[in-house]
Amino acid sequence: MVEAVLIDLFSLPASLQSNIQGLLRNTLETIEKCSSLPAPFVYVMCCQRQGSERNSEEESLLPALRDFQSLKTRLEVVRSLTTAAALYTIKQRLDEKDLSIIKVILPALRKDLLKVYIVHLFTAVYQFEFEDLQVAWDCENLQRAEPQSEGQVLPVQDAALIQSEIQMYLESLPSLKGGLTILRSSLIPDDIFLHGFSTRTGGISYIPTLSSCNLFSSSKRRDPQVIVKENLRRLANAAGFNPETFHRVKTDHANAVYIMGKTEPDSYDGIVTNQKGVTIAAPGADCIPVLFADPVRKACGAAHSGWKGTLLGVSMATVNAMVSEYGCNVKDIRVVLGPSVGPCCYKLPHESAKEFYRIDPKCVRQFDSACPYIDIRRATRILLESGGILPENIQDDSITDQSQNITLCTACHPDKFYSHFRDGPNFGTQIGFISIKD
Structure with missing residues (x-):
């Protein structure tokens, strides 16, 4: 059973941006309607522009988010400058709640990219299923466990950039529990x-x-x-x-x-x-x-x-x-x-x-x-x-x-x-x- 849903709106293609509210509303409605009670935890991942606490993309999401009271305590918008930072924050939330089975709803063009981040930031403890953002409001699709497909292999250069982005983010994190001894x-x-x-x-x-x-x-x-x-x-x-x-x-x-x-x-x-x-x-x-x-x-x-x-x-x-x-x-x-x-x-x-x-x-x-x-x-x-x-x-x-x-x-x-x-x-x-x- 799906324990958490991650909706990736970090880098929407132009064809989907005009209907971002509709996409999110339909997806949340499906989660609310189809999931067993209590509803799973939902994380919406979006991009925070440099130097701004909130951007127009998130502002456009707010009306859609306000309508889902049953998900209110289980829904969180995670804004970060990079995908690595956003996904790492969501990993921390999952680990706090000991969650392991995650449905990822995202634009089809982002799937192979996000899988590379997931391979680096998660271990075999976690199970990921993927769903196309455009069809995610189909109840059957949301509940079906779809094994990870190999998909297309990202160019080596893209994979190296992702690895570098993750490494730079982790190097920026403060040490915990004091200094090295x-x-x-x-x-x-x-x-x-x-x-x-x-x-x-x-x-x-x-x-x-x-x-x-x-x-x-x-x-x-x-x-x-x-x-x-x-x-x-x-x-x-x-x-x-x-x-x-x-x-x-x-x-x-x-x-x-x-x-x-x-x-x-x-x-x-x-x-x-x-x-x-x-x-x-x-x-x-x-x-x-x-x-x-x-x-x-x-x-x-x-x-x-x-x-x-x-x-x-x-x-x-x-x-x-x-x-x-x-x-x-x-x-x-x-x-x-x-x-x-x-x-x-x-x-x-x-x-x-x-x-x-x-x-x-x-x-x-x-x-x-x-x-x-x-x-x-x-x-x-x-x-x-x-x-x-x-x-x-x-x-x-x-x-x-x-x-x-x-x-x-x-x-x-x-x-x-x-x-x-x-x-x-x-x-x-x-x-x-x-x-x-x-």
């Missing part, structure tokens, strides 16, 4: 490496569980890739790395490691490089983003270590890749565990907890319960030390000076970090990143 470890020498762990502030993601510097997009979340890309651009500017030479692990919750410069696997939870100026990163939203640095051989690595990856030894697999590929001595490698869910909050079913108990009984609290508390950080340290990493070359929450602690519990600090455990399936993601300076 980057956590750094004194264990990694900053004269050789650039590194850090992002937090959740300083980006433009506005959905509560993703707000504000979310750094991961998926088909199941409402943050599209363009928003994540803008958040990454802001992080890169603050940290000093190039977002165009940025590589994030393709997580599989396993122990595969990608050696940069070789064939890239379909999925991997560790990545290593000795290339200067290339930034590698691992995500975390309870799982541990782990950074590795060898100041002697000038090589580095990043790993994503959840409970499965920890048990499979992804951290030592990353260390071993640095040793075999770059000739690193295991005793020279520094390892820093980033913000992740702590033993104060994290539970696993008893069967999984047994595996951590075998590593060390101290990795499990309340072992006899159905869901014991698990310390994946301690397990990671033990496995690293068993593999030859010096205890003093590992930074985690066991650090003596707590003012230097960056291995904070993600679930305990909702103001600083995202947490899958705390926030549920539509969670945001922070990262740990590292590169070798030129």
Whole structure:
């Protein structure tokens, strides 16, 4: 069932402008008459001319809008200078109300154009149906779910202009929830490496569980890739790395490691490089983003270590890749565990907890319960030390000076970090990143 209707009057062709009131009136009448109660939310998108709060196009719409009292609280006119700005505003309204099924009524000539905006600004969470503005007052047409047709492919130049317009608009948006904060470890020498762990502030993601510097997009979340890309651009500017030479692990919750410069696997939870100026990163939203640095051989690595990856030894697999590929001595490698869910909050079913108990009984609290508390950080340290990493070359929450602690519990600090455990399936993601300076 259609949850929202978007009427696109942003750039009407001349043949329709003379009857704009009639078109809008007929369309709204159909929505009022044909939709199940309560009526869906209706957004009318029109162009605001530079330097004017209201223009003649909108003035001509007002008489048609005043007649629809039943839609009054569910009807909104969105005026913006660009299509990107108007559509982004409407996306915010949809997200506030958790709406996903949208009927778009628009001039036929605008359909292929608007589809390009939608591809960039929305994810697979949303379902769009399209209807020609001239026939939209047919009740059967309004209710029929029409799958997206491929239509004509826009010229590459037009698609590039749309992408540029979206990017410029997103760059103009203010940061939310304060400025960017980057956590750094004194264990990694900053004269050789650039590194850090992002937090959740300083980006433009506005959905509560993703707000504000979310750094991961998926088909199941409402943050599209363009928003994540803008958040990454802001992080890169603050940290000093190039977002165009940025590589994030393709997580599989396993122990595969990608050696940069070789064939890239379909999925991997560790990545290593000795290339200067290339930034590698691992995500975390309870799982541990782990950074590795060898100041002697000038090589580095990043790993994503959840409970499965920890048990499979992804951290030592990353260390071993640095040793075999770059000739690193295991005793020279520094390892820093980033913000992740702590033993104060994290539970696993008893069967999984047994595996951590075998590593060390101290990795499990309340072992006899159905869901014991698990310390994946301690397990990671033990496995690293068993593999030859010096205890003093590992930074985690066991650090003596707590003012230097960056291995904070993600679930305990909702103001600083995202947490899958705390926030549920539509969670945001922070990262740990590292590169070798030129």
